[in-house]
Amino acid sequence: xxxxxxxxxxxxxxxxxxxxxxxxxxxxxxxxxxxxxxxxxxxxxxxxxxxxxxxxxxxxxxxxxxxxxxxxxxxxxxxxxxxxxxxxxxxxxxxxxxxxxxxxxxxxxxxxxxxxxxxxxxxxxxxxxxxxxxxxxxxxxxxxxxxxxxxxxxxxxxxxxxxxxxxxxxxxxxxxxxxxxxxxxxxxxxxxxxxxxxxxxxxxxxxxxxxxxxxxxxxxxxxxxxxxxxxxxxxxxxxxxxxxxxxxxxxxxxxxxxxxxxxxxxxxxxxxxxxxxxxxxxxxxxxxxxxxxxxxxxxxxxxxxxxxxxxxxxxxxxxxxxxxxxxxxxxxxxxxxxxxxxxxxxxxxxxxxxxxx
Numbered sequence: 372x373x374x375x376x377x378x379x380x381x382x383x384x385x386x387x388x389x390x391x392x393x394x395x396x397x398x399x400x401x402x403x404x405x406x407x408x409x410x411x412x413x414x415x416x417x418x419x420x421x422x423x424x425x426x427x428x429x430x431x432x433x434x435x436x437x438x439x440x441x442x443x444x445x446x447x448x449x450x451x452x453x454x455x456x457x458x459x460x461x462x463x464x465x466x467x468x469x470x471x472x473x474x475x476x477x478x479x480x481x482x483x484x485x486x487x488x489x490x491x492x493x494x495x496x497x498x499x500x501x502x503x504x505x506x507x508x509x510x511x512x513x514x515x516x517x518x519x520x521x522x523x524x525x526x527x528x529x530x531x532x533x534x535x536x537x538x539x540x541x542x543x544x545x546x547x548x549x550x551x552x553x554x555x556x557x558x559x560x561x562x563x564x565x566x567x568x569x570x571x572x573x574x575x576x577x578x579x580x581x582x583x584x585x586x587x588x589x590x591x592x593x594x595x596x597x598x599x600x601x602x603x604x605x606x607x608x609x610x611x612x613x614x615x616x617x618x619x620x621x622x623x624x625x626x627x628x629x630x631x632x633x634x635x636x637x638x639x640x641x642x643x644x645x646x647x648x649x650x651x652x653x654x655x656x657x658x659x660x661x662x663x664x665x666x667x668x669x670x671x672x673x674x675x676x677x678x679x680x681x682x683x684x685x686x687x688x689x690x691x692x693x694x695x696x697x698x699x700x701x702x703x704x705x706x707x708x709x710x711x712x713x714x715x716x717x718x719x720x721x722x723x724x725x726x727x728x
Contacts, residue, residue, distance in 0.1 A: 445649035479520025566596025567717025
């Protein structure tokens with residue numbers, strides 16, 4: 372990563388590099404005749420907005436894969452055993468009638484009135500949803516000028532929950548509110564699905580294999596300058612100045628109601644067993660989706676974490692190639708956890724290729 376290059380507030384600019392490093396190492400072992408099998412390296416465009424892995428899963432890119440390995444930048448090192456949150460994204464648009472806001476507002480039908488009524492309904496609804504459920508929205512167009520009754524308004528809405536089966540009823544209710552808001556404001560409305568993703572189906576057998584290798588690798592060590600940089604980041608973001616957390620966390624129990632973020636790895640994990648890990652690329656307790664993570668990703672703190680992830684992924688991949696019993700046990704756990712639930716991708720239509728807005 373070059374100085375001044377683009378970064379990401381969640382460290383996603385380091386995803387592909389670490390995974391590619393592990394894939395190259397495995398390929399070289401195969402070329403040397405030390406292990407046999409097939410290694411696939413799959414990158415993901417538009418992971419934050421459209422969750423491209425959903426379309427990739429639907430296209431069959433994991434159909435011939437036995438086990439998937441993934442990682443996510445973090446502020447600790449651990450074999451990830453959290454489910455994350457299922458999620459669904461949709462766009463709500465209101466269309467009314469423009470009019471002069473002072474001279475003849477009675478001739479107007481305000482799309483922004485509908486938008487405000489809609490967001491008010493969402494915010495009152497928050498009291499009556501499960502504590503684990505999250506609703507976010509971003510107003511993308513609330514009108515352009517003050518002296519015109521807006522004839523168009525648009526917002527992006529997201530619903531999350533640790534279980535897709537609990538998230539979907541909330542999604543249906545929030546969609547219904549859009550119709551109610553449109554009726555009250557006497558405007559038309561349109562709902563467009565962006566994409567949706569499953570919670571991650573954890574695999575403890577695979578996680579324990581990863582944990583063993585993390586303990587084999589040991590902690591990441593930091594220079595005095597790196598520790599000072601980390602504490603400066605913590606000070607600037609109002610966090611305790613404790614520095615880096617480079618040690619390996621103990622293997623923990625899975626919490627089915629844990630909060631946190633969402634990832635389209637979840638959709639992969641409902642189609643093939645997945646092993647995920649987190650590696651420190653920023654100081655402990657750093658705010659994510661912030662400039663602080665970007666700053667660490669552009670210097671040695673982030674680089675060390677990225678290379679550590681490469682090693683952990685590569686070593687665990689070697690174990691999977693060499694240990695048939697381990698592969699079988701991971702697959703059996705996957706089948707047991709998935710049960711009878713049928714995977715249904717939450718997308719509508721082809722991938723939005725070319726949309727860089």
